[in-house]
Amino acid sequence: MWYNMTVVCDFTDEGGEESVTRVREEHKLKLIGQTIGEYQIFERIWQGATSNVYRGQARFSDGRYGDVVAIKVLHPYREAVEHRQQFLREAEILLRLRHPNVVRVFGTERRGSLLCIFMEYVQGGSLRQILQEQQVSTERIADVLWETAKGLVYIHAMRIVHRDVKPENILVSEDLRQVKLIDFGYAEYLDRRWWQRPSKLGGTEKYMAPELRDGYSDERADIYSFGVIIAELLLPRLNGSAHSLLGEVCEKATREDPMGRYHTMQHLVHDFNEVYRQLQSNPGDAA
Incomplete structure (x- = not known):
């Protein structure tokens, strides 16, 4: 599936968690089997705090089926202006992007209060899920992280x-050949003026750069997060010089002061490439 993972987030509304759950399930049942735009909805494949993702497929007027897509739908009980703006900004950002390592968006649909984003469908799951369900070699993890960096x-x-x-938020195909960044709900334009605070605090505590807590960030916030990821998933698997080289990359990427970090991902990738070369020339450095 595009994102074969169920995430149940803790949140409540005025009616309590039971009320939210009931509305959520009713909404899911109403959508399955319906047609939005040119796509028929078949099943829910991911559930989040503000939206669900469904598997859909293009259906033509003659009854034939076309491409399979993932359809992200804003929850009907998340109709505050802030949530709608965040949802639409994600669509706007992704519509600008065309890269093998970024999930592709084909379009959006608004039907009354219903907001949808149509995205490419990839058979697989998140990197977290893949690592929990499969035995993945150190070399393949390095490959996935290399694609993420790109x-x-x-x-x-x-x-x-x-x-x-x-x-x-790293989508990986079942054969581990396709790697795509997903979930741009907290993404921001870097051209935003320094005095303009982001619309909402983004990030997950473990991977969040310190400056994000104050509402200010640039690309070095992503560099920090990526440094935490490689320290968590790759560094413990390395030995020898590869471990030492990657340890230096992680330390520089995750410094408290953003001025002390890599200034760009390209600089980090340059050093990360040295680890890559070391693994290729000396496979014994992989635990």
Whole structure:
């Protein structure tokens, strides 16, 4: 599936958690089997705090089916202006991006209060889920992280900062050949003026750069998050000189002061490439 993972987030409304759950399930049942735009909805494949993702497929007037897509739908009980603006900004940002390591968006649909984003469908799951369910070699993990880094280099070149880079937001195909950054709900334009605070605090505590807590960030916030990820998922698997080299990359990427970090992902990728070369020339450095 595009994102074969169920995430149940803790949140309540005035009617309590039971009321929210009931509305959520009723909304899911109403959508399955319906047609939005040219796509028929078949099943829910991911559930989040503000939106669900469904598997859909293009259906033509003669009854034939076309491409399979993922359809992200804003929850009907998340109709505050802030949530709608955040949802639409994610669509706007992703529509600008075309890169093998960034999930592609084909379009959006608004039907009354219903807001949808149509995205490419990838058979697989999040990097977190893949690592929990499969035995993945150190070399393949390095490959996935290398592709992730290339995606970050691209979005930064497009003047966008993700602000929520974590293993759960790295989509990987079942054969581990396709790697895509997903969930741009907290993303911001880097051209935002320094005095303009982001619309909402983004990120997950473990991977969040310190400056994000004050509402200010640039590409170095993503560099920090990526540094935490490689320290968590790759560093413990390395030995010898590869471990030493990657340890230096992680330390520089995750410094408290953003001025002390890599200034760009390209600089980090340059050093990360040295670790890559070391693994290729000396496979014994992989635990």
